Amino acid sequence: MDCDEARQLLDAYADGELDLTRQLEMEAHLAGCPACKEEAERIASFSLLLRTNMELYKAPRNLKSKIRSTLRKEAEPAWLFANARPLAYAFAALVLGFALAWTWLTFYQNKDQELVTEAISNHARSLMVSHLVDCRSGDQQTVKPWFNGKVDYSPPVVDLTPAGYTLVGGRVDILEKRPVAVVVYQRGKQVINLFIWPATRRKVDLDVQSERGYQFCGWNQAGLNYLCISEISGDELEKFEDQLREHVSL
Numbered sequence: 001m002d003c004d005e006a007r008q009l010l011d012a013y014a015d016g017e018l019d020l021t022r023q024l025e026m027e028a029h030l031a032g033c034p035a036c037k038e039e040a041e042r043i044a045s046f047s048l049l050l051r052t053n054m055e056l057y058k059a060p061r062n063l064k065s066k067i068r069s070t071l072r073k074e075a076e077p078a079w080l081f082a083n084a085r086p087l088a089y090a091f092a093a094l095v096l097g098f099a100l101a102w103t104w105l106t107f108y109q110n111k112d113q114e115l116v117t118e119a120i121s122n123h124a125r126s127l128m129v130s131h132l133v134d135c136r137s138g139d140q141q142t143v144k145p146w147f148n149g150k151v152d153y154s155p156p157v158v159d160l161t162p163a164g165y166t167l168v169g170g171r172v173d174i175l176e177k178r179p180v181a182v183v184v185y186q187r188g189k190q191v192i193n194l195f196i197w198p199a200t201r202r203k204v205d206l207d208v209q210s211e212r213g214y215q216f217c218g219w220n221q222a223g224l225n226y227l228c229i230s231e232i233s234g235d236e237l238e239k240f241e242d243q244l245r246e247h248v249s250l
């Protein structure tokens, strides 16, 4: 197993999803490759962080020490004794407000991170195990009805051939523990996985970014979340998003 192959399988390895042969090959590779081992540990600690969630609710250390020092000052019979107590309360309330905002923000950033990590794994796996599509067709009239009964909503399947994106087909994948529709496009040799699901729990809104060599972006439109992952350039992915948004709103 070489580094490229190991990198592609690291997520599956962290999730304990590799078969025994693969797992042994991976362990052998990690034993001899510090770079991949470090990446494997990073992925493992990240998923542990998400699983425990505890870390997300802790205030940062400097906020804690500010609260403590405020309380200490309040206890001292200081020269501004008359004003110290209300000031301390006001400050504590302010600090608490910041801590809550920080927790909230971190929580949602981590939710997005978790979602993107999962979607990237799905994308990588779809390319790896020849499970790109369950319904292979370049005809939107074939792909769209194929989703009936497989997911409980109707994902838009648009023809972007004139814009240079070929429809490859559709499949059902799992994201955030629910089945989601994936419409697959191709630009040249590169595949674009477009995940579509109802924005009931949370609305996705992510500018074009890149992670581990993949570009991704997400948005919500007419009650549906869209998340696309590909290895095409960020600019091209943004064009794809623009084209798609335009066609969906027609």
Ligand SMILES: [Zn+2]
Pocket (backbone or CB within 6 Å): 002, 003, 004, 006, 029, 033, 035, 036
């Ligand atoms: Zn390696």
